[in-house]
Amino acid sequence: MGRLGHFVRARLHRRLFLWFGLSILATGLVVVTVLNLVGGNTWKQETDRMRTFAAHRFEEVWDEPARRDALVRSVATDLDIGVELRDTSDALLSRGGEPCRRSELSVPVERNGVPLGVVRVCYSAFRPRNPLRAALPLFLAGAVLWMAAGKLARRLARPVDTLVKATEALGAGRLDARAEVLPHTTGEFAVLAVAFNDMAARIEKQVADQRELLAAVSHELRTPLARMRVLTELLRDGGGNPRTLDQVDREVVELDALVGELLASSRLDFGQLTPRVLDARTLAAQALERAGLSVELLDVEAADAGLQGDATLLGRALANLLENARRHGTGAEALRLQERGEHLAFFVDDRGQGLQPGEEVRIFQPFYRKDRGGEAREAGSLGLGLALVQRIARAHGGEAFAENRAGGGARVGFTVRKAGPPGVSVPSTNAVG
Known part of the structure; x- marks a missing residue:
């Protein structure tokens, strides 16, 4: 029973821990999905507004090279990005920051529906890529949540552990075993522990009563048996029928042996x-x-x-x-x-x-x-x-x-x-x- 109880407790703890961890993971995925669905349109709208704003600014200074170049350098410096301004034939007109190896954002510049050129933006080349910057916070957050799940699983499994130990002890014959009602145990676990303790107390009392009854009955049986043997001896001395008296003696001896066996069995039952x-x-x-x-x-x-x-x-x-x-x-x-x-x-x-x-x-x-x-x-x-x-x-x-x-x-x-x-x-x- 001990091994079985340990297996049940360990399995319950592992299952709670696993389910809490999976719940945290599923919650994270749901939150990310909802944010993408809800925030996707907003992000797209903001991006379109930024495109329109940038296109209008460059349209205003397109015909003034000095102001145009100053705007390119200002945007590149303020936003720490690479900016290239090209005409409709893809000829470079102006550049701010480092050359762009790959354009990550293209903003067309038009005037009255006539294309003037395009503004190309790149920023990955200027910002070092460090996966740990994004992964480490996520890992730490997941670790903290996972540890919290483990602690919660242990806390939920502890009352069950206490009940299993008390049940094992009671099954092994320790009738005084009781389940400890832990300070923070509430709800069904506390009710179950109290019910178990009440049951164990009733069993202990019933067994004690049976033990006292058996001892009393055995004692009361042996007393008349001893008297019967004395009486048979007196009758034998007084000339009674020997065959009848021998039969009575055998029955008395048999009854005395049965009482002895019952007493011995009772002592084994109660560990006395x-x-x-x-x-x-x-x-x-x-x-x-x-x-x-x-x-x-x-x-x-x-x-x-x-x-x-x-x-x-x-x-x-x-x-x-x-x-x-x-x-x-x-x-x-x-x-x-x-x-x-x-x-x-x-x-x-x-x-x-x-x-x-x-x-x-x-x-x-x-x-x-x-x-x-x-x-x-x-x-x-x-x-x-x-x-x-x-x-x-x-x-x-x-x-x-x-x-x-x-x-x-x-x-x-x-x-x-x-x-x-x-x-x-x-x-x-x-x-x-």
Whole structure:
């Protein structure tokens, strides 16, 4: 999600920047076009008036060479241009300024409709051509506008950036994430940020209420379960039917296990882990004792058995592995502990018929209720045991696995990361699905 969010933010910023730049360019082109259309006729009219004025002035002094030459020099000097006066046969009569290599303006001189000659004007030869003079101001103006467009694009994209970050955080499980309402944020962005914060607050409250409810219900369920076990023991001592009492005991144990799995799942959902440095051998031995199995089933092949994790959750995962072997593998043959690089692996070898093709993955799916022989699992099983093992393993930087053994039976287990240097904690469970 992080990469996707960064791509969305960068793309939005680039698109805004590009559209602002193109808008500025299009505006400039429209302005130039309008000025040409509106000012073209005015410029032509002014040019025609100047032509008429110049023609009349030269017509007045045409027959007086001294005054004519003085007018040519005066115009050339005052306007800093080249002026040539020629008769109808194109003979040069007078010149002001430098010779014209190319005439840029020709003004015919007439008297009563009779042509007298022509006045030729050139000015490019006298004014140095420097393209930077015209290009540099345009470039600077465009650069300033482009920078303004970039700043405006960043300002518009910033509220979206804030919302995306808050959404990513909320999606990653940080329920206290809120979108910052920036000082200059107005309009729809401010409304959206406030709405998002209200939604996040409601979600956080609902999850907290659900967490409290689940904890309370689990506690209330375990209390009568404990009393029922005490009562069955009293009834057994008082001569009650052993078969009935054994059945009640099994149901109580099953209910207690289901409550334990729900509590463990809830802790993973809410990221309530209490990691500390543990000894893998001790965890495995305690799991065997709780399951009523001999500690001699423990086979340790790890020189370094230290790990960092939540003892309660890891104990639940080991109990689920042993229970899975009891139910579906006719009992556990061994609980093994191996060192695998930066991880420790716990796995149980059972005495069953092994896994069917494809079950290596399916048995870790929630509510998978088919056993390896294709028959329904026994009553009371929700199919959450191995799915919970996988979640606990991922919460401890590892992974669950299952495979068939070469000598028959199945091998089901999980890995956890070894204890790291001081200050290194268990990976967050927020990303665990």
